[in-house]
Amino acid sequence: KGQEPRSIWYAALSPDGTFVVYEGPLATTEGTQLWLRRLDLLESVPIPGTEGASAFHISPSGTAVTFIRDNGQWVADLVAGSVHRVGDQSRQSDAWWGPAGEWLYGADSGIVRVRAGGGAWERLTHSESNLFDPEVLPGADAVITGTASRLRLVDLSAGEEADLEEDGWYVRFARGHLFYADGTTLYARPFEPRRREFTGPAVVLAEGVM
Numbered sequence: 019k020g021q022e023p024r025s026i027w028y029a030a031l032s033p034d035g036t037f038v039v040y041e042g043p044l045a046t047t048e049g050t051q052l053w054l055r056r057l058d059l060l061e062s063v064p065i066p067g068t069e070g071a072s073a074f075h076i077s078p079s080g081t082a083v084t085f086i087r088d089n090g091q092w093v094a095d096l097v098a099g100s101v102h103r104v105g106d107q108s109r110q111s112d113a114w115w116g117p118a119g120e121w122l123y124g125a126d127s128g129i130v131r132v133r134a135g136g137g138a139w140e141r142l143t144h145s146e147s148n149l150f151d152p153e154v155l156p157g158a159d160a161v162i163t164g165t166a167s168r169l170r171l172v173d174l175s176a177g178e179e180a181d182l183e184e185d186g187w188y189v190r191f192a193r194g195h196l197f198y199a200d201g202t203t204l205y206a207r208p209f210e211p212r213r214r215e216f217t218g219p220a221v222v223l224a225e226g227v228m
Contacts, residue, residue: 032080039076039083044069052083054096065094067101077115084121091121091132105132105139114152114161116174122152122161129161129172143177145170153189155211162189162196169198171214184220202226 029040037056044051044064052068055061065083068074071092074085083094084104091105104121116122119134128143129152152161152172161172164187172179184207186198196209196216207220 030074030076030083032076033078034080036080039065039074041071041074052085052094065096066099068092068094075114084115114154116154116161122154122174129163131174142174143172143179145179153191155191155214157212160211160214162191163187164189164198169196183216197223 029038031038036058037054039052039054040062041050042053042062043049049069050071052065052071052074053062054065055063068083068085068087070087071085071094072087074083076083081095081097083096085092085094090103092101092103094101114122116131121132121134122142123130123132123139128141128145130139130141132139152163154161159174161174162182163170163172169182169184169186169189170179171182184196184198184200184205186200186205189196189198191197191209191211194208194210195206197204197206199205202225203222204224205220206223207216208218209215210217
């Protein structure tokens, strides 16, 4: 029988919407590991080699999961069943896949990148405030991220940042909209990634979100 996720914070939906990955208890001993649950099946299966994993994200292709463990960045190949370390992880946040298969991190005062093959950090931007959870915009070579109070667009080619007109953080892009939180309210607002601009007003989706 599959395990239950400890919290909604510890679950990720695949890009094609066919499965979720979540953090759950180890099958035989104390501790945690990552589990995979296909939505057309009744049981979850453990992902080998992910014991103690945290801060995980599914690749755009849905074939791999990146996660943090033992002060390092790791990738679990869901097809081959293998796990390998791709780099160190110290001050950076959890990683997101970039447009060229690299990993992007919201770091102290900017965004850093690690190439797809691993290696040293490369700083892309310098910021006056900390950036959180970069969200890659499709076809735009840019990401949307959040500061402590403002949504911010980051041009990955030019290394430039610009605040958007909305307050918020924990931003995600899907179906032509930016989804983001401001305080305890969840919003959606239409956004054109190639033009990098809003195309309509914000709509409240839920209030009292923790």
